[in-house]
Amino acid sequence: MKASKLQDKLLLLRLKRKDPDAFAKVYDTYSTPIYRFIYFKVSNQQDAEDLTSEVFLKIWQYVTETEEEVDNLRALIYRSARNLVIDFYRRRAAKSLTSDIDDMENIVDARQQSLLVGIDTTLAMTNVEKVLRQLKDEYREVIILKYLEEMSIGEIANVLGKTKGSVRVLLHRALKLVKELLNQNVE
């Protein structure tokens, strides 16, 4: 068993006993990778920061309240991040449908602002990052989890709720597509 896994188990047990030091340790260990994971999904630094904070709060609430046995803290945090991003887009879609004219004006302003921010961000992006953002969500997820977060196929399957076989297939297709898109950009 890897030392990091054992450390996760110890942290999980201390979290269950509502230890704030353990929570701080979990935050220190996972805030950067979770931010990175969310950043690729929302493409906005502000949203990525808000959602990352929300993930850790949710984790604290879940672990201290649930009676269910959690066997993988890392997978639990990534699953939680994934679900929060899904909720974030749902909320955003619902809000845009029920908004009034004032809101519409605000949104236009906000969009203009975010467009400007987006232009700056896009300019700062590396070629690979741009390519990753062009991928569909499930392809991007497997690439990030495998090569940035260095998860095993089993762990990725655990996070995504898929079988190991389908993760391998997804990864193969995603990598193939990244290569094609990078070649196109070069040409």
Added chain:
Amino acid sequence: MSNNVINEIKKLKSEIKPRLEWQTLSRDVLLSQIKETAAPEKVSLGVSGFWSILNQTFRQGLFEPVVVMFLILGSFLMSSLTINAAFYSLPGDNLYRVKLALEKTHAAFVTGDEQKLELKIEYAAKRVAEIDKLVAQTNVDSATKKRNIEAAVNEFKNNVTDVNSHLARLNQSIKQSDSVEKNHTVKMALLASTKTEELVKTIDEKVNQLTVDEQQDVSSVIAAAAKSAQETSISVQQLVQDANQSGGPVEGVATSTESTVNASTTVPVGKSGNSDSGRLDIGTDVTAN
């Protein structure tokens, strides 16, 4: 190319990071938010905490594929060792029953009359080899030795009875056979009879090495085994007669039959005159086991 792409992706790890001021601020805010629900004192895991981690780790580890593979390999190895150990077991050993069961299973999978008959005689020969080893044993007391020899002779008798039953079945089928097949069956039966008689004679020789008391104790089972061998000879005699009646004399076996039948009346007997008429290679070397 593939490695280059992966390396490019991995570089993003150092490039995409949250703002340090946000990270610190967010940490403080979160810690203050959880303060109300957090434990008031410092948490200690204690022995029970470490035990629960160990327990969980063991349960997860047990189902890891590598562990499962080792378990399968281990059980396969253990069963192979058991079969191997059973193969060399003797009456009185724990694995002797396993050996007999394996022999029965093997016999059930063999097809063809000749092969089945060969196998049954081979098993009888194995019993003789076992008797040889039991007689030579010096590290057991006399009572155990006698009991084990009796068990081996009884098993030998069962093997010979099996041979008899097989010959009886051949006798039934011989009437419908053509002359070539009939000739082959008769020769096979004669060889079986000869071999059985040889084995009984070998047992007799082996038992002679025992003390007088021990010989007396096992004499009744030896006599029963010898009787079974006589029945084999009678079955063969019947088979040859039926073969002759249904399709004329079977080529080259009349003399042999006579010698076999004559010999069978005085079991234990010497080698019959049929040994030149071809030999079933049945591995009856009594020291081979």
